[in-house]
Amino acid sequence: MGSGGQKLRLLAFHGFRTSGTILAQQMEISRLSKNLEDLVDIVYLDAPNVASGPIPADVPSDIFRGPYYEWWNAEQDPTTKEILRYKGWDETLAFVKDYIGLHGPFDGFWAFSQGTILASLLLAMKQQGLILQHPCAPRFALCFGGVIAAPVMQHFYHATKIQAHSLHCIGDKDFVKKWSHKLMDTFDNPLLITHPRGHVVPALEGESLEKLRSFLMARQQESAL
Numbered sequence: 001m002g003s004g005g006q007k008l009r010l011l012a013f014h015g016f017r018t019s020g021t022i023l024a025q026q027m028e029i030s031r032l033s034k035n036l037e038d039l040v041d042i043v044y045l046d047a048p049n050v051a052s053g054p055i056p057a058d059v060p061s062d063i064f065r066g067p068y069y070e071w072w073n074a075e076q077d078p079t080t081k082e083i084l085r086y087k088g089w090d091e092t093l094a095f096v097k098d099y100i101g102l103h104g105p106f107d108g109f110w111a112f113s114q115g116t117i118l119a120s121l122l123l124a125m126k127q128q129g130l131i132l133q134h135p136c137a138p139r140f141a142l143c144f145g146g147v148i149a150a151p152v153m154q155h156f157y158h159a160t161k162i163q164a165h166s167l168h169c170i171g172d173k174d175f176v177k178k179w180s181h182k183l184m185d186t187f188d189n190p191l192l193i194t195h196p197r198g199h200v201v202p203a204l205e206g207e208s209l210e211k212l213r214s215f216l217m218a219r220q221q222e223s224a225l
Helices: 020-029 089-103 114-127 151-157 177-184 206-224
Strands: 008-013 040-045 073-076 083-087 108-112 140-144 165-171 191-195
Touching: 008 020, 008 114, 008 206, 020 040, 040 089, 083 089, 083 151, 089 114, 108 114, 114 140, 114 151, 114 177, 140 177, 140 206, 165 177, 165 206, 191 206
Parallel strands: 008 040, 008 108, 108 140, 140 165, 165 191
Antiparallel strands: 073 083
């Protein structure tokens, strides 16, 4: 059943070394595209950096075809394995800011895996007055298979929690589950949905789907004020 409100326009950030097209496929496979089509219009963006290494093992190339992109590549200290920098971050930040300025407005972010780091950092930086200060800038995030930024980037989260609305969909068998909860903890009053699967965009039904739809309908009501 439709909400009766104007559709939310969302900017979607794909996972590591995939693409906007692949995230759209993942949404189709999960039927979330169909189940939310009355509530949202989603724009699937490709990262500005071509994949700099092999495609993740859980991205079957016979189903999810390239080209493949990354928001950045996390470069590690070879001895300690500590992440030293996000190579490609500057290009991504400039690209996304320009895209929102040229193609906005967007109500919020829809993000998966590496894309959730980007969405959370953008909202944190917005809260600090560093970027996206225009009235129609994205104001909330939906994070699937979320990951918190590496310590080298966590200064952007600052001392206070992110005051934006957020929904976090976390898999019981997801190998990033611990980091998904850490990401959720950077937000003030986040909403949690769990599912029994791993690092995927899951099919949601019943109470979980209604929880997601209710979150989006609440954001619609805010837009109408």
